Amino acid sequence: MSDRALTLCAEDYSLLTDLYELTMAACYVGEQLDQRPASFELFVRQLPENFGYLIAMGLAQALEYLENFRFSSAQIEALQATHIFADVPSAFWQRLAQARFTGDVWAVPEGTAVFANEPLLRVEAPLWQAQIVETYLLNTLNYQTLIATRAARLRDTAGSTAQLLEFGTRRAFSPQGSLWAARAALAAGLDATSNVLAAVQLGRQPSGTMAHSLVMAFSAIEGGEDEAFLAFHRYFPGATLLIDTYDTIAAARRLADRLKTGEMDVRSVRLDSGDLAALSQEVRSLLPNISIVASGDIDEYKIAELQRNGACIDGYGLGTRLVTGTPVNGVYKLVELDGVATMKESSSKASYPGRKQVYRCYDNNQWQSDCLTLVTEPPERGEPLLKLVVKQGERVYEPESLEAIAERTAASVARLPTQIRQIQQPSMVQPNLSPALQELTERTHRRIHPSYTERNQAGGTGAAGSKTAH
Template sequence: MTPNSSLHLTPTDYSLLTDLYQLTMASCYVGEGLAMKPASFELFARSLPSDFGYLIAMGLEQVLEYLTEFRFSTKQIEALQATGIFDQAPAAFWDLLAAGGFTGDLWAVPEGTAVFPQEPLLRIDAPLWQAQLVETYLLNTMNYQTLIATRAARLRQAAGAEAMILEFGTRRAFSPQGAVWAARAALAAGLDATSNVLAALQLGEKPAGTMAHALVMAIGAIAGSEDEALAAFHRYFPGAPLLIDTYDAIAAAQRLAAGDRTITGIRLDSGDLVSLSQQVHALLPEAAIFASGDLDEWEIERLRAAGACLQGYGVGTRLVTGNPVNGVYKLVDIDGIPTMKQSSSKATYPGRKQIYRQPGRDRLTLATSAAQPGEIPLLTLMMRQGKRCYPVESLAEIRDRTQTNVAQLPDPVRALRHPAPYPVEISPDLAQLQQSCRRA
């Protein structure tokens, strides 16, 4: 392959967007005659980020797209061969890459579903080489979007159902691709709009935003006053909030209040947001006041408790960054033989599993176990033999599911600080299988 300094990612690159050891292991499986053995891997989180009582599963749509596109081109195979790393790999390995796409099954919880430690967000049932190679991409998209969706759900909880919450994280997201995924996950989990124009338009949404201090400084410097800058922006975008804290927020609000323009929105980005919002509200009672500036769910909770007069929030850095969701992807069955990891503090549960939910608790059990009265299964067949069998869901459908799932959690589990653990019962048959799989 010709070196590409832009590092632009397209669906045709998906197969190579993996860690080297996935490919070296796959070639080893071919050499040992294991590549086509049926295998099952599950993706789950061992624990939750600090002060999280739940996770909101997100990223499944991108997983489905990835598995549908998964294949190796002649140029990609030649590029791998040119590295010299695979000089001792069996010739059949290259034949497998050239002929193969994803032919397995995907089971997953629908996006917007609340999940807890040890519960699979998804399971891959496929030939071993395929199930192994897809690990890196699945973890990348599921871990990141699940983090963003969970933070968005918590932001909605902190801000209340009526508040307007905008996603402002593009400039702080870890990559352009991550910025688009973050916008999608945030909207799907309950935020109202994103400032990311590309993400919004691709998702069929309307982008939303305000203005920056640069406009006030630029026009103000040329025209001679901050008022001229605000008037100019209001002239072209009369419904957009005005950013008034470039210099003196209260002085700007006083001048706006004395003017003859109808001001519908104000944005505050710094200072004592409680005091400033109260003073601005007294001056401009008809204007919706938005806050921004390193906000998160805990700060929004504090602002509301302190009596801030705020109707909306712009959230960026602390939404798209922070403690990661440390999801893992582990082999649970190979050729009908249950497997488990036994490392200290990292032990896993063997065998293909199902999550059964009823109000107030979950039951993690083997996939072959039947539901008990009042239980519903969460893991759903999304792909069968490499073909998608689950419909594309709208953001509104996923948003509604997120809202319903969070609302059904006990209040102590939804607490933003020191949440109580949600009860997840390990079924006797799963516990017994784990015990029988332990090696001395």
Template sequence: MTPDAQTLNPTPDDYSLLTDLYQLTMIACYCGEGIENDPASFELFTRRLPPNYGYLIAMGLTQALEYLQSFHFTASHLEALEKTGIFTHVPERFWTTLASGKFTGDVWAVTEGTPIFANEPILRIEAPLWQAQLVETYLLNTINYQTLIATKSARMRDVAGDDAILLEFGTRRAFSPQGAMWGARAAVAAGLDSTSNVATALKLGIKPSGTMAHSFIMAAGALEGGEDEAFRIFHRYFPNAPLLIDTYDTIDAAKRLSEQIQAGKIQVSGVRIDSGDLVTLSQKVRGFLPDSLLFASGDLDEWEITRLKDLGACFDGYGIGTKLVTGTPVNGVYKLVEINDIPTMKKSAAKVTYPGRKQIFRHQDDLKIYSDRLGLITESPDLEEVPLLELVMKQGKIIQPSESLTTIQQRTRMNVTKLPLKTRQITQPDSIFVTLTNALESLIHHA
């Protein structure tokens, strides 16, 4: 097989090479200087929240830990790297390090579904320098993307309400098949009811959701006698699935379905509207189909759902795709905070980082999150504070049992409802102010 014909679908065997070149060039230098195994700590965080976001929902830890436990270099990997000619001058120690290497470090992280704010670590890697350096790219990829999807999903659930049915329809707009699966997983974990992505749903042990496309109505209708016959055919095989009624004339379709219901010819569990004036159409369709669920789809997000509700739309649920999986990016970064017990700090303009291994101390009770303090790992929480970063991997082994999506989903919703209303609002929110402990302030001053 020629190089350009090889599949680009990654498997766990590819994990070690799913990295940026500069990770490997830096590791080669570390090996040349004999410092590749010096203990290092890196933290993953975002310096600032995306515009109009008052919080982020941490997500992606499950896939991050799977990666850390799986990555390794094979003989074919090393041969392919050597053939590039890039590593001609590196020491032999570089090759032996990679050949024998696997992740042997510790991971501290907040639980998935936890609200997080600017400069707060979502996770920390404590490992030999070469390992901690290598994993940066993959960790940023999975944590940044799933945190984006989880946050948008939590916001949509918040504005739609707990009774609304929210379905993830983003696979065809996601940036890759892998991204589509991660996005579907993060969406359900953060509050959506299901996904149309069959592979993801089956892997997660949930039932996929969906209706039909306009092409079915056009194809079946053209061959079998019209839109009504297309509805009857689909209902014959999937009697509990919603029908898509906006291919031609939404109101006329709803009226004809109502007449067939009254005549006892069909039962309609629900209908979906994908285009047009959704507010007016939903109100008129509701009059014809008072006992059927009404779903909206078509470029929906938290702002559009809010607009529809404010204008009196009558929808019971929403199918959410493009604007969920392609939103404003979460610009998470991964920075060295300590090496050989020496705190490190980046001082570049507008890119300053805080030194030292840190802990988040959250002041909360059963009803409300009040405030956060960012301190050093050596400090203790004050009364009514909870430390958020937990040890989840020890010496390369996962030490906490995996959680169900239901557990993460419930945690997400509970945590969002504890946030102040001004932090939850989707336009010009007020994020919770994160203070620094005296010890951290002192370390910053002397770094």
């Protein structure tokens, strides 16, 4: 098999997994554990630095993956050819040949604000299925949640009227990543993307400007900046002009003259370098009725700085800082197997046991608190965040439009207190734990560490008494 372009299609999804997912599944089959009902939850232990919340995103692609969970005969033959699985039982290959996702999935709707240790998604399925799907689910939810959160912070900082354009395709981590980044950014409130494929697939109009190379090409053969602007507007009337290839202010002055004579109809210009605050102020004085777009490693911190410095900027092109950055380190942990609660207790990586629900309480339409409970408990006061989206392998949650998700994102952020939304040193939220969840955590710890009870009775301090889940 050649590497060709290493492109990805739906038929490849099942092999897009870490090796250990398959080796563990084979072990489950050999030990006759594979059909035991298992529950895994996907959550984030700790938010990226200076993030007070996350915006859940990526569910649509996760559900598409589960709907296409198959292993073709060619894929099975490729796995067998590795000789890694030489000693596994033949029943493992039968499982793969007949693979379909048959479980239930509970998930937080896309565009919902979530906090550390709150499940974004729960998979309830036969153990071997729930194990194998881990890698792909983490990939799509982690990355799109990062992009959506950054986009929401950018929108919150720039304000509702600023034009925010996603320009990150050339900086995204892969061609596939660029499509997911464009989708997540639009779903979290950005206005448009320059990624033509993403825009076409999502039913949106792509948006872009021009590059310095157009001006440089005309300067090399036909004249200079003015000729480049005239030629570009000949074919794309009213398109945004990039005016800082050589001398931003000189270009703005010449454009102002052409506007007065009616030679050109300029609606917006882009600044990509220099002191953006000072340049935008001077350009605004020369072109008072023209929209000014800024780009060049813009993030929420840069926007806030430009606002403090009185920049006259109407929109932003957002690329590198939007589609890259500190990752969202979501994890996917077994919380229950065949009715028995499980938990991880590694140092700084502990988890809470049992299948859980998150209840959100509001006061005067503002976020007040979240409570983490067991699904077996009576409903708490507030709104349950996790919804049933797949039942026995069949989707029961209708696909949502980007517009609907963007509205939810805006509403979720608007209902958070300012101290959680701020982009520097925000307040960090942990959900309250229900008494039943606290008791189950303690009981599970005692089961895992039988000597804990004896130490406690002797007056010692048990580990669970001091350990918190992070």
